[in-house]
Amino acid sequence: DIHMTQSPSSLSASIGDRVTITCRASQTIPSHLNWYQQKPGKAPNLLIYDIYTLQNGVPSRFSGSGSGTDFTLTISSLQTEDLATYFCQQSSTTPWTFGQGTKVEIK
Amino acid sequence: QVQLVQSGAEVKKPGASVKVSCKTSGYAFSHHFIHWFRQAPGQGLEWMGWVNPYSGATTYAPNLRHWVTFTRDTSINTAYMELRSLKSDDTALYFCARASPSNWNCDHWGQGTLVTVSS
Numbered sequence: 678d679i680h681m682t683q684s685p686s687s688l689s690a691s692i693g694d695r696v697t698i699t700c701r702a703s704q705t706i707p708s709h710l711n712w713y714q715q716k717p718g719k720a721p722n723l724l725i726y727d728i729y730t731l732q733n734g735v736p737s738r739f740s741g742s743g744s745g746t747d748f749t750l751t752i753s754s755l756q757t758e759d760l761a762t763y764f765c766q767q768s769s770t771t772p773w774t775f776g777q778g779t780k781v782e783i784k
Numbered sequence: 785q786v787q788l789v790q791s792g793a794e795v796k797k798p799g800a801s802v803k804v805s806c807k808t809s810g811y812a813f814s815h816h817f818i819h820w821f822r823q824a825p826g827q828g829l830e831w832m833g834w835v836n837p838y839s840g841a842t843t844y845a846p847n848l849r850h851w852v853t854f855t856r857d858t859s860i861n862t863a864y865m866e867l868r869s870l871k872s873d874d875t876a877l878y879f880c881a882r883a884s885p886s887n888w889n890c891d892h893w894g895q896g897t898l899v900t901v902s903s
Contacts, residue, residue, distance in 0.1 A: 709889070711889045713829075715829075720879055720894065720895060721821075721890075721893060722893070723891050727889075768888045768889060771843060772845040772846065772847075775830070776828070777828045
């Protein structure tokens, strides 16, 4: 199985701050690296797929980058509605696996 | 609009089975795989596998393959997940999700079904 490690596990930032979350895979992922946002008590919501492609309807302040084993989710200007937990996920091989999540809190 | 509506919360005793339904609408059911995930309380997400609604073919996560079965009923656009021989650590929120056309991610999710396993 491909093991996904996210950092940090939690962060606190102010409105308008730039936020960066990293995800490292135990093996090279050619392209199928996705990011999901999960708000408390809700289902996950697809933000970015295939490393950097923004899902329809997702604000442009979200962006993804990376290659190989190291990937990044960036929120360019944090908003109050971004309070959530963010998960990276690989779908290059089965079983699909997720990072442990990064909880984003607003200062 | 695309919707996936799951069945309600369940409480089961250890050793029992549970069957969760996922009723879909707003798109061609047979054209998108349905994936199943679970999330134990306060924990991360675990992928359980998928079912191809067109053919009925399935793929299961290796750690669950002996205890889980995915089925579907194309006449009512509904997918099902059955988990057998329940243990306390099967207590979790179970999600169904529609795969994107490429089947490399999931673009619409059900609301989740809480399954509690307790004696």
